[in-house]
Amino acid sequence: MSNKIKDGGMHAKRVMGDIITYIFLIVLSVIWLIPFFWLVMQSFRDGKGQFISTFLPKAYTVNNYKALFTQFDVMNFPRMFMNTFFIACCTCVISTFFVLSVAYCTSRLKWKMRKPYMNMAMILNLFPGFMTMIAVYFILKALGMTEGNRIPLALIICFSSGSGTGFFVMKGFMDTIPKALDEAATLDGCTRWQIFTKITLPLSKPMIVYQIITSFMAPWVDFVFAKVICRTNSQYFTVSIGLWSMLEKEYVDAWFVRFCAGAVLVSIPIAILFMITQKFYQEAMSGAVKG
């Protein structure tokens, strides 16, 4: 009898605990999502100005989205989008190639400068990236790449040239591929190049997808390098500087709601890509060769 009462008490306590936990999680999720909810609502707001007195807009419209694709006098959103898309495609090809090459060489091959190279990469990763930014700008300027239609090239170089030091995750993955596979291939007469392209790369597929998407996302989310390289050449702006400059003092009043619309349009694909990388990352973490 007494046992039963005690169990009932325990049970009630546990239910209470669960309820409190659920309430806590709901509150937490609401806090986490409110700014995004507000952003989406603002993007549909009818009217100008950054500051309003109510949380939800008084009138709704889709004109903010329409304006982004029809009014090009101050900011050309589609062109910014295409600029960024082009830069992102080139960057992800170059960076992925660099990362794969370096990871393969440091993980599978034995060469004299291997350890020094890895230590050097580790040291280079410690410098704040902005320290070199100005110097990179001067170098690109000396090469004549900061004017006119060479600006996108300069940005591609900025985003991809450093990827030779970002190979540690990929190397860690390749380390898990059994060495016996390479040995067997060598016995069958494969060259190292063939081992790289026919064995290592196919086995690294989930990690390569992760790498491709990650480097594809870099030009979309960076605004510091892009700002320094593009300066005032607004026709070569990437999406992030475009959105950033919509909030500058002279534009913010007229452009705030369009900023919100643009931010929503950029965030959706980036968020989806991020979810995909997580899926592939987890797949990669479960090992290269199963069973």
Added chain:
Amino acid sequence: MPKTLTNTEPQRKPKIPDSLSIALKNGGPVVWASCLIMGLANILNGQLIMGLIYLAVEIGVIVFLAVPNGGLYWISMLPSLGWREQQKVFNEKTFVYEYVAGDQSQLILLYGIASLCVVVLLVLVWQSSVRSGYRAAALKKMGEHVPNFKEQLRSLLDENVHMLLMTPPMACLVIFTILPLLYMMSMAFTNYSKEGDHLVLFDWVGLKNFMTIFDSSSVIGKQFGSVLLWTLIWAFFATFLNFFLGTIVALIINRPAIKFKSFWRGCLSMTIAVPQFVSLMVVRSMVQPEGIVNKMLLNAGWISQRLPFLENVTWARVLVIVVNLWVGIPYTIMQVTGILQNIPADQYESARIDGANTFQQFTNITLPYMLFVMTPYLITQFTGNINNFNVIYLLTRGEPMYVGNSAGGTDLLVTWLYKLSVDQQKYNLAAVIGIFTFVVLSIVSLVTYRSSGSYKDEEGFK
């Protein structure tokens, strides 16, 4: 590579000791001559094309160095960094004043360092040419087959594939990371700054900039002290608050009775999925004096005057730490969720039998275990936060600023560095701060990487 591999290669190659000193000692007249005329030994020993390539490189570099306004000129200008100012000269033929370009110290410094890099490159190529020449000569002397150009190219796909694969990334690193770093670091020893009008012509000043920054009585020294202190406080709170609160939330989501676990995690990870410049600029707009947060609180009657989120230093500092929780807790949850499942369940069971409550279990089992496993992660986070540019710059832009200061109340070393170089053009001070940040980071990281498991395991992998 395991040893078995070398044994099974089709043709065993004769082993030739491969080092510069041996090549110079045993090389003989032809190899010695090829120290001056690169590639000579290759040409005479049946590697015509290879030898010609070495020779072409040598000639190319020498031409680059020797032409007027070439490498040697820039290197010779390095010690003085230029002195000729831009001048107006009267042209008697056209009766117009013409401008004669003066020296530009910044270009001299850049080209000078680049030329020095080319010289270093030449030395490396020279070494490899002497060794390669010696190898060819030795093979011929032993009556072995000397690999021709086609075979050498083919070896790039096999035993020398690392040369093929590493060259493009290395070249990019040298030109766009190492060269700029050397360039920036050398700026720390000059007076390249808007201050005193040294943007065109500047000079070496030795350690003066370091003295200014570390002199706690100067204006800039005082700011440096307060920025450094705030950087460390920020990194500490941003790292450990994120860790503790993130662990607690992860534990709560992990409770067996909780359903839709991935839904809750998905909701929270929105702040990682959405680009930071979007989410942080939205928050920035919400906490403006006229922003929606202040409006709502005023409307609800909870406050009588606006909260100074961005105007008051303390408010701004607390704001960036809190907003960073919003951005950072999801990262911790992602990291922690996997690790939590590895804690042996029997420990909790025996703790429960001993009568420990949930809080005691957390402080005595979960937390020590997590701290033990996650120390390397925490220290990487700590260094990452010292370098955390986005949260500060997008949220407060380092403000509130005071008149006469170059750093605002929430500026970290990196955002200050950015402002000093991009906005205020005090490149010399920016460079000193960059070097200092690097020193702090490298001390922290070296200690951890050296003691972390992954570094030691790496040693054992071969």
